[in-house]
Amino acid sequence: MAIDMTPDITPDRLALQVREWLATNWRGVDDREWREKVVLAGWAAPTFAENAYGLGLSKSLAQVVSAEFTAVGAPRSCQDLGPGVVDGWVRMIGMAVARYGRPELRAEFVRDLLVGDADGGLALYSEPNAGSDLAGLQTRAVLDGDHWIVNGQKVWSSGPLNSTWGALLARTDEDVPKHQGITFFIVPLQQPGVEVRPIKQITGDSEFNEVFMTDVRVPAGNVVGEVNDGWRILQIVLAAEREWLGEYLESIGRPKEAAGEDGRTLAPIADGAADLVRAARRAGRTDDSAIRQTIAQLHTWRLVHQWTTERLSSASDSAQSQVAAAALGKLASSRILHSVGRFKAQMLGPQAMLYGPDNRTGDDVNREMMNAFTNSVGGGTDQIQRNIISERLLGMPRGHTPDRGVPFRDIRKGTAQRNISS
Known part of the structure; x- marks a missing residue:
């Protein structure tokens, strides 16, 4: 089936084409044949260029593709937008190779990454x-x-x-x-x-x-x-990593829960706070006004983080908006992750000091608090994000850099090897 991807295609027309393609090709089995079909059709990474197994779609149109695949339970679409670990490699490295790699590298590496033959690196x-x-x-x-x-x-x-x-x-x-x-x-x-x-x-x-x-x-x-020219390529990769980290790490720390232990469901807009409400219910502190206020504050941070990321990601593909979405989003998610971890530990009380498989609840909270530091360090520390925001978005002056303009050969540097794993 030929896909008609005109430059001015409408969301409705695109949705119809995806629906028709799925009706012809999806047989309910996520095997290699299916993965190759998705990649060759361009659905696996639709924001990539056509010469890199994509369709050159905007992010908003790519979401139309994702919605149609989700509606029939078909996997492997829109890996360039997904929050999973494998999607992260596609969004970071796959995107860089798709844009800047040589034709032979694009043809082999991007395809293998989308099909799953180069899964993770x-x-x-x-x-x-x-x-x-x-x-x-x-x-x-x-x-x-x-x-x-x-x-x-x-x-x-x-x-x-x-x-x-x-x-x-x-x-x-x-x-x-x-x-x-x-x-x-x-x-x-x-x-x-x-x-x-x-x-x-x-x-x-x-x-x-x-x-x-x-x-x-x-x-x-x-x-x-x-x-x-690797430093320029790295900035593009790191921006994608920061955006992905902000989505991925917060999503795995916040499972959806439709109801608490007493069976009461949350209003639809508040189900993103279900883990916080459940922690308060377990502690018997849902009537504590200070606790309720903290839940509302953390939930508000989550909502604003989600809305800001969506707005900056869909408003423009300019470098400025990408830097804003990446640096602001990653810094916001770092604050949320640490604050939510502290809140859950507070609700758990002394049990939060327990660790290991024999103390599952305490173990989960401990791991959530410790894993929050992954977001604070990986992809650039919180301090680096603040520097990016101050210099590139707010226009504040850069700090003093004595080695600026000096050939690397002439810069004093450390030479000691460190063996951290031993």
């Missing part, structure tokens, strides 16, 4: 001596024929231990200022010279890793954007 950005000052990174990539040879160490790399690919920032020129000599790569990880060590977190999980690379080979065609 490692974000190889931060280093022991380059965290918030990420532009000070020292991992080096040197061109050798049709490959780049990479040596260096990364840390706090999020992603599964057995990842097949990584999104790598490496220095390719030391004779220019630090922001200008960085290149963005897609690096194959299943090769000699790559050692991935999991980092044990306070929750007991190991969602982050440190990665050591020794003479790792990266095909020259795996550069995203241009050589030495």
Whole structure:
């Protein structure tokens, strides 16, 4: 079935085409054949360009596609807008490769990511001596024929231990200022010279890793954007990550609950506060005016965060609106996550000090409070978000940067390796 995607297509016309396509193709089984059909039709990432398995739709039109798939229970559409973990990689790395990758890389990597063959990767950005000052990174990539040879160490790399690919920032020129000599790569990880060590977190999980690379080979065609233009590509990726983190981490900490333990349901507009009301009911404190006021405040923050993100995301695709949605959204979600965790611990009382599988309620609250720090650090710390908002949105002056304009080779830097996982 041919899809007629004219530039001025209306939501109703688009919905009809999606409905007709689903009637012909959806058979109720989410297998590889189905995933490939969705990708080749352009429904898997409809905001991507047509030369990257998309349809070039706006976000608002893509939501029409998502609604039609949801109506019939069909999965795999609009991964470029979804809140799940796999969707996050599509929204961050898939989008960057779709826009700036070479044709061969787009054809292979974006397709594999959408189908599920390249499901999840490692974000190889931060280093022991380059965290918030990420532009000070020292991992080096040197061109050798049709490959780049990479040596260096990364840390706090999020992603599964057995990842097949990584999104790598490496220095390719030391004779220019630090922001200008960085290149963005897609690096194959299943090769000699790559050692991935999991980092044990306070929750007991190991969602982050440190990665050591020794003479790792990266095909020259795996550069995203241009050589030495990686910092610009990274800003686009980080904006997408911050937007996704703000949606994902808050959504997993707030399961929908239609009713409390006493069977009373919440009004539709308030069901987003169901977890807070349930915590108060368990503590027998729903009649406490201070507790009710706190619930109302936290619920209001959630609503405003949701509305602001939707408004900024749909109003424009300009760089300014993307920065606003990303930085403001991530900072707001960080405040919400920490505040909700504290509230639930307060409602639970001494039981909130218990941890482990034998104390499920206390364990859940503890994990929620500790996981809130993931949003405060990952994708740029809360302090970095405040700097972005003050400088790029409010126009306030930048702080003093003594190494601005200085060739990276001449900047004083730390050189010690750190083994966090050992």
